Amino acid sequence: MKSPLARLRRFATQVRRGARFDHHAYWRRRPLRADTVMYESFSGNGALCNPEAIFRGLKANPEFAGLKHVWVLAQRDSAPELVREFSGDRRVSFVRYRSTAYFKALATSRFLINNATFPAEFGKRDGQIYLNTWHGTPLKRMGFDMPDGALESANTVRNLLCADYILAANDFMAERMYEDAYRLRNVYTGRIITEGYPRIDRQRLDPRAKAAVRDLLEHDGLEIGDRDIVLYAPTWHGDSFRNPEDDIDELVDAVDRMQRTLGTEHVVLLKTHQVVHRFAESRPRLRRILVPNSVPTNVVLGITSGVVTDFSSIFFDYLATGGPVVFYSPDPLDYSTSRGTYFSAEELPGPVVTEPESAGRRMRELLGGSDRGPAYATWRQRFTPRDDGQATERIIDIVFRGRTAGYDVRPAASDGRERLLLFLGGMRSNGITTAAMNLLDEIDHARYDVTVLMAYSRRRWHRANQNRIPDTVRRLYRVGGMNGSKWEHGRRKLDERRGRVAWHADPARHAHLWDDEWRRVFGDARFDWVADFSGYSPFWATLLLHSPAAPRAIWLHNEMVADRQREVRGRKRMLRSLGHVFDLYGSYDRLVSVSPRLTELNRNELARYAPADRFVTVRNLPNVRQVRSGARQALEELDGHPVDPDSGQVLVPEWVERLREHRGRWFVTVGRLSPEKNHARLIRAFSAVRARNPDVRLLVVGTGPLREKLQSQIDTLGLSDVVTMTGAYQNPFAIMAAADCFVMSSHYEGQPMVLLEAAVCRLPIVSTAFASVLDALPDDSIHIVEQSDKALRDGMLAFLDGRVPPSRLDVPAYRAEALREFTDIVSSARSVSARSAIGEEPAIGEEPGTHAGASARLSANPPENRGGSTTHDRAREDAPNDGSGRHRGIPIVSAPDRG
Numbered sequence: 001m002k003s004p005l006a007r008l009r010r011f012a013t014q015v016r017r018g019a020r021f022d023h024h025a026y027w028r029r030r031p032l033r034a035d036t037v038m039y040e041s042f043s044g045n046g047a048l049c050n051p052e053a054i055f056r057g058l059k060a061n062p063e064f065a066g067l068k069h070v071w072v073l074a075q076r077d078s079a080p081e082l083v084r085e086f087s088g089d090r091r092v093s094f095v096r097y098r099s100t101a102y103f104k105a106l107a108t109s110r111f112l113i114n115n116a117t118f119p120a121e122f123g124k125r126d127g128q129i130y131l132n133t134w135h136g137t138p139l140k141r142m143g144f145d146m147p148d149g150a151l152e153s154a155n156t157v158r159n160l161l162c163a164d165y166i167l168a169a170n171d172f173m174a175e176r177m178y179e180d181a182y183r184l185r186n187v188y189t190g191r192i193i194t195e196g197y198p199r200i201d202r203q204r205l206d207p208r209a210k211a212a213v214r215d216l217l218e219h220d221g222l223e224i225g226d227r228d229i230v231l232y233a234p235t236w237h238g239d240s241f242r243n244p245e246d247d248i249d250e251l252v253d254a255v256d257r258m259q260r261t262l263g264t265e266h267v268v269l270l271k272t273h274q275v276v277h278r279f280a281e282s283r284p285r286l287r288r289i290l291v292p293n294s295v296p297t298n299v300v301l302g303i304t305s306g307v308v309t310d311f312s313s314i315f316f317d318y319l320a321t322g323g324p325v326v327f328y329s330p331d332p333l334d335y336s337t338s339r340g341t342y343f344s345a346e347e348l349p350g351p352v353v354t355e356p357e358s359a360g361r362r363m364r365e366l367l368g369g370s371d372r373g374p375a376y377a378t379w380r381q382r383f384t385p386r387d388d389g390q391a392t393e394r395i396i397d398i399v400f401r402g403r404t405a406g407y408d409v410r411p412a413a414s415d416g417r418e419r420l421l422l423f424l425g426g427m428r429s430n431g432i433t434t435a436a437m438n439l440l441d442e443i444d445h446a447r448y449d450v451t452v453l454m455a456y457s458r459r460r461w462h463r464a465n466q467n468r469i470p471d472t473v474r475r476l477y478r479v480g481g482m483n484g485s486k487w488e489h490g491r492r493k494l495d496e497r498r499g500r501v502a503w504h505a506d507p508a509r510h511a512h513l514w515d516d517e518w519r520r521v522f523g524d525a526r527f528d529w530v531a532d533f534s535g536y537s538p539f540w541a542t543l544l545l546h547s548p549a550a551p552r553a554i555w556l557h558n559e560m561v562a563d564r565q566r567e568v569r570g571r572k573r574m575l576r577s578l579g580h581v582f583d584l585y586g587s588y589d590r591l592v593s594v595s596p597r598l599t600e601l602n603r604n605e606l607a608r609y610a611p612a613d614r615f616v617t618v619r620n621l622p623n624v625r626q627v628r629s630g631a632r633q634a635l636e637e638l639d640g641h642p643v644d645p646d647s648g649q650v651l652v653p654e655w656v657e658r659l660r661e662h663r664g665r666w667f668v669t670v671g672r673l674s675p676e677k678n679h680a681r682l683i684r685a686f687s688a689v690r691a692r693n694p695d696v697r698l699l700v701v702g703t704g705p706l707r708e709k710l711q712s713q714i715d716t717l718g719l720s721d722v723v724t725m726t727g728a729y730q731n732p733f734a735i736m737a738a739a740d741c742f743v744m745s746s747h748y749e750g751q752p753m754v755l756l757e758a759a760v761c762r763l764p765i766v767s768t769a770f771a772s773v774l775d776a777l778p779d780d781s782i783h784i785v786e787q788s789d790k791a792l793r794d795g796m797l798a799f800l801d802g803r804v805p806p807s808r809l810d811v812p813a814y815r816a817e818a819l820r821e822f823t824d825i826v827s828s829a830r831s832v833s834a835r836s837a838i839g840e841e842p843a844i845g846e847e848p849g850t851h852a853g854a855s856a857r858l859s860a861n862p863p864e865n866r867g868g869s870t871t872h873d874r875a876r877e878d879a880p881n882d883g884s885g886r887h888r889g890i891p892i893v894s895a896p897d898r899g
Contacts (some may be wrong), residue, residue, distance in 0.1 A: 018486050023100050024121060025485040027107035028516075032127050038109035041137070044074035046293045047082040050114040050133035050167065053198035053298075057392035059092075064400065070105045070328060072097050078657025079294045081216065110620040122479025124518030126856045131399050132163040133198070136313030137173045137383055141237065141340035143181035147458045150475035151466065154456055157182055158304055158479060159525030164190045164572040165409075166400055169197040176342065179250075179413050183474040183765040186191060186419055186449045187525040189410040195408055196384075196391030204389045205302040213303050217269075221287040223268055228305040230363055231291070232258065232328075233271040233359060235312040239801045248272075248286070254328070254356040255289055258308065261360025266305070266367070271297060271314070306363050311341060317348075319376075325350040325367035327755045328359035334829050349379035417449040420826065421527040424452050427465045429674060429728060431556055431753045434532050435594070438621040438753075439466050442819060446474045448826075450690035451527065453478065453540075464730070468511075476624065489513070496538070497576070504542050511546075518546040529826050531555070531592075538580035545587050547850040549600070553590035555618075557750040558676075558770060561605040563769055568705050584590065590825050592618050594751035595772040616828075618821040622756035624811050630733030631761055635660050640729035649705055655699065655724045659738050663694040665800060668739035668763075670732045670754050673704030673725075675747070678787075679769075680706075682715055682745035683794035687717045693800055696722065698743075701735055703728045737761045741799045744768065745792055751776055759809035764794040766804060776813055781807040 002010075017639050035226040039055055043050040045057070048405040055071075058064045073079055074097045095101040098119065102129035106118065115135045124130050134592060140146075143153045160166055160182055174192050179185040205213065218224055232255055251270060259268045271291045273338045291300055301307070310329040310788075318325060327348050345352040350372065351362045351686045366372060386408075397403045424436045443450060454471060456477040482489065485689060490509045495503050503509045511640060521543075531553040532541050545551060564578040585591055586609055593599040596617050603615040635656045642651045659666060667686065671677045679700060686698045700710070700723065707725065714723045729735065736742065743760040755776045758765050767773050768791070773784055783797040784803040 021121075021483075022098065022105065022485045022487075024103040024107060025483060025488065027104045027123060028483060030108055032125065033068070033108050033112045034110045035066055036070060036105070037111040037113065038072065038105045038108040040072040040097075040112075040114045040116075043119075044072045045078060046296075047071055047079040048293075048296050049135050049298075050197060050199045051113045051115055052082075053392050054113060054131075054133075054295055054395060057201075057396050058400070061396070064396075067091065069093070069506070070095060070109060072102060072105075073835075075878065077294075080168055080333050081293070081294055082626065088420075093584050114159070114576065117155050118890055120155060121483065122159070122162070123483055124523065129165075130163045131160060131165045131167065131395075133167040134173075134177075137169045137316035138177050138313055139179075139316070139341055139343060140311050140313075141181070141342060141464055142177050144183055144471075144475075146339060148233070148463075149181075149462065151456075152460070153182065153479040154479050157476060158521065158523065159189060160184060161525045162519070163523070165193055166190065167395065168192055168194045169200070169387075170194065170385060172383065175413070184412045184893045186412070186417060187451065187474070187527070189524045189526055191205065191404075191411060193395065193407070194386070195394040195398070196386035196388065198392035198395055199296070199298045200317050200384065200387040201389050201392045202296055202298040203302040203317070203321055205299070205473075210303045213295070213299055216537070217291070217300075218285060220292045220295075222269060222291070223288045224269075226856075227265060227267040227302075227339045228367070229303060230258070230262060230266050230268050230306045230308060230367075231271055231300060232268055232299075232302045232308045233312050234310045236779070245709050250330075252286060252289075257356035258328075258360040258363075261357045262364055266364075268308075269300075271300065271390070295815060296660050299427065300811065306367055308359050308363060311339075316383050319349065319380045320387040322380070324363065324372060325376075326359050326366070327352040328354070328356065330354055332616045335697065347375065349373070349376040356840065361839075375594050399569060407543065417447060418529065418826065418827065419449045419451070419527045421451045421530045421544075421547070422533045423531070423540050424454055425536065425540075427454055427457070427462050429461060429465060429730070431750070432534055432555075433465055433621045434623075434753050435557070437465075438623045439533075439822070440470055440473055442621050443822070445470075445818070450474065451476055453521075476522070478521050480520075482513060483520060484513045484516070496580060499579075500581045501538070501542075503585070505545065514542060514546040516852065517543060520523070522547075526550075528551070532588075535560075535581065536574070536578065538577055538584065541584050545584065551589045551826075552587070553592050554585065554588045556591055556598070556602050558594045559748045559750075561602075562748045563676070568675060582606065582609050587612075589614065590828075591615045592825060594618065594620050595723070595775050597771040597775050598750060601771045616825050618825055619814075619817050619818045620751050620756065621754050621815060622753065622760055622809075622811075624760055624815075627733050627757050627760040630731040631737035633731055633734040635734055635738060636768045638729055638731055638734060640727060640731075653726070655697075656725065656752075659699070659735070662738075664694070664697045665741075666697045666699065666739040667741050667743045667796065668699045669743050670701040670735055670736065670757075671744075671746075672702050673700075673706040673710060675706065676749070678745045678747045679710050679788075681768075681789055681792060683710065683717065683719065683723060684789045685711055685745070685796060686723065687719060688789065689794040689796045689800070690719070690722060692797065696800070698723045699735060700725045701727075701729060701732045734762065736763060741796070741804065743792075743796060744773075745768055746773075747787065755782065755807075759807040762806045762808075764799050764804040765801055765807045766792070768792060777807060777809060778817075779808060781805070781809075 039047070039051040040052050055069060059069070060066055069092045071079070071092070071094045071618065076083065076094070083094060085658050095105055103121065106122060107125065112130045114131065115133045143149050143156070146152060160178065166178060168178060171194060174194050176190060177354065214224055234251060241736065251272070251458055255268050255270050262268060269291050270289045297314065301321065303319050304323065305313055306324045307328070308326045308328050309315050315325045327345070328352055336399065342345040353359050353362060383476070394407060398407055398409055424434070425432050427433055440450065440452070450472070451474040453476050454466065455478045466475070492513060495510070504514050505511050524722065526548055527550050530544050530547045530550050532544050533555050534540065535555040535557060541554060560578065560582070564574050565572060566574060585606060588610070591610055591614050593602050593615065599615050599617045603612050611645060636652045638733065641653060643649070644651055660755065669679070669682060673679060690696050712726055714720055728733070736758060742765045744752065744755065744765070746768060748770045749771050749772055755765060757765070760779055767782050768787045769784050773782060776782060783798060785791040785794055
């Protein structure tokens with residue numbers, strides 16, 4: 001139990017956090033400051049990179065003299081030179097990262113410029129113009145190309161989708177990084193600018209400027225003298241960007257060894273990556289060689305005679321100078337296999353070495369006039385073709401004047417596939433997750449561009465299930481929480497508890513909270529069809545109703561009325577939440593049950609919530625390859641056996657040995673240990689079977705809230721030696737395939753995926769009668785009995801007497817039919833949706849309220865189809881696209897009164 005002091009500290013933290021949210025929410029309701037630009041580089045690590053170059057370009061142009069500039073700094077000393085330079089300029093101010101002033105600027109500045117990402121709280125407001133410049137052409141693999149890249153890049157993808165413009169230094173960066181690695185193809189609705197990199201303009205220094213930079217570095221303690229500079233600029237190393245490795249000692253050792261090889265006519269300076277600079281600046285011994293973070297990297301490149309790097313993108317910028325590059329990495333194979341690179345060592349425009357002395361020696365040869373090889377000129381032309389010193393002015397022309405004619409400004413590429421978005425639910429190891437994975441495996445990815453939405457989680461089981469998603473599928477995560485004040489959300493939750501669920505779409509009440517949340521999560525991404533594949537969460541079901549105009553479907557995986565009444569440990573946990581989901585059904589175009597009988601049942605029982613013609617069927621698909629492959633795995637090798645806590649040795653349970661040797665006749669059931677599965681009935685029926693056949697055994701595979709209660713029942717009946725509760729296994733198919741008969745005792749189900757899997761394993765199946773079991777398989781190969789202990793006992797005895805044959809499944813025919821059902825609901829929902837706007841592309845900077853959210857759908861449904869709720873919402877239409885690529889309503893800013 002926590003101490004009173006710990007509880008007090010936690011309470012104080014919660015109060016501060018709540019106050020920050022309310023402060024942010026207040027400023028998000030205030031008018032935008034049309035003459036204000038906010039700049040952020042690397043979360044405030046300095047006034048650096050492209051934002052710094054654009055800032056100076058705007059400051060130097062009299063046309064933009066009316067602009068106000070807000071710089072984000074992690075600490076006041078993050079950019080001391082810039083602070084001193086503009087300390088007397090009332091139009092330049094500085095805010096501390098994540099301070100109250102920061103969130104005010106983030107919420108109210110008309111123009112936002114960042115070279116990385118804004119935090120999770122950021123959601124672009126209508127009228128804001130967001131330019132994401134990124135920070136370099138990648139050599140390292142990025143985004144989804146990295147190991148675990150979808151999760152690691154969650155906030156990056158969110159930021160890019162929010163951006164009106166993203167800046168590419170070259171075509172490779174636009175295509176390979178943005179469109180492919182970050183999966184912006186098809187869904188990004190902003191514009192990609194490929195007109196050079198403003199920060200590279202800063203490398204063009206005249207002799208006077210070069211002298212000034214050298215003096216600045218000398219003033220900061222670097223020992224340069226009149227020597228030529230060789231810059232050693234390695235990237236960061238480690239498991240993740242948030243947790244980089246502190247390898248500063250190795251870097252210093254490398255600098256010393258290079259310096260000895262180069263000789264006294266050159267000085268080797270160290271430029272660390274932003275994420276590890278904090279390690280370096282705390283070491284006094286580095287003062288003589290460490291380039292301060294406050295000095296823009298490209299300015300230093302402007303006075304550098306040669307660059308040594310490993311996998312940092314800095315060398316791409318340096319190619320514009322024509323100076324030599326040497327690639328030094330002690331173990332390039334280790335990095336390329338763990339993180340990956342887009343180019344092999346043999347392709348790089350410079351020598352690749354593994355020792356610091358070799359790096360120094362090769363650099364000395366290149367500085368002495370040694371041939372750089374044909375690759376150098378090719379790379380320079382490919383990666384810095386537009387870096388002519390005027391990139392900053394072109395970017396200003398595009399973003400601040402709205403001029404695109406004659407410039408390389410384009411939307412993200414589109415391959416014409418239909419864009420589908422599916423929310424997958426909690427990603428627990430259950431039937432819904434299995435059904436979702438199987439659908440994603442089987443869907444026609446040549447026809448559909450599929451995106452899945454999930455909650456952000458680093459739990460082991462969550463990540464394991466995420467990793468089952470095919471690589472062809474785009475993964476988006478909801479990072480952070482909803483914006484809005486505590487009072488607004490308190491009122492929203494109270495209204496929801498009172499059953500006023502439809503108020504989520506009322507502009508006078510809560511619609512702005514949900515519309516803001518959609519944009520915070522998805523930016524301006526567009527989808528042609530949206531589905532809640534889970535169907536159990538009122539939050540997610542509501543959020544999907546606030547997507548821009550698109551048909552929407554929601555899955556009904558079970559007999560939903562019965563599921564709502566399900567009782568676990570004396571509580572009906574889903575009574576209120578599923579009731580709220582029911583109230584949203586009328587706003588969905590399709591309500592998808594997973595079997596024809598279940599569709600009919602849900603259509604009748606939920607008639608007051610939605611018209612009958614919206615209830616349709618899409619049957620679940622088995623993953624035949626996974627089942628057959630899993631069935632062949634050795635039982636003792638299954639992942640899920642207990643582990644000895646002391647030795648770490650896997651303890652193979654005794655039942656595995658008995659099953660492997662097939663002692664007796666084995667029944668098996670697989671499923672969550674929850675009330676609707678009625679395992680208690682199965683155990684009672686099995687007890688009666690064993691009274692007549694002592695050699696029978698029963699395996700109950702799965703876990704759930706009733707485990708202890710069921711184990712107690714087994715012990716009470718004296719069945720502990722013949723009934724085994726195995727726990728959950730990632731691969732239950734090996735267990736199923738080794739057993740003799742599959743048995744199911746459920747009170748109700750959706751379309752049990754496990755029955756399809758049992759049929760693939762060719763198991764005889766005995767099941768109690770519930771609505772969807774009658775068409776769970778395409779033919780009558782399930783032995784169905786009444787829902788009673790006696791009937792289930794007799795069904796199991798029928799198997800033992802040889803009267804229950806193996807089940808059958810024509811896999812190709814079933815698969816084709818299920819995929820046709822899915823394709824039909826995607827296409828038919830589009831034809832009937834009153835909100836469908838397939839193919840529209842919004843204009844950048846479109847006016848507030850431009851995406852038709854749930855209010856449009858609800859207004860088309862009379863109250864009797866919404867569970868009796870009432871609201872008066874007007875549909876909002878998408879703003880037309882004038883095709884010019886210009887910001888609508890964004891003037892040229894040239895004086896304070898022009899805003």
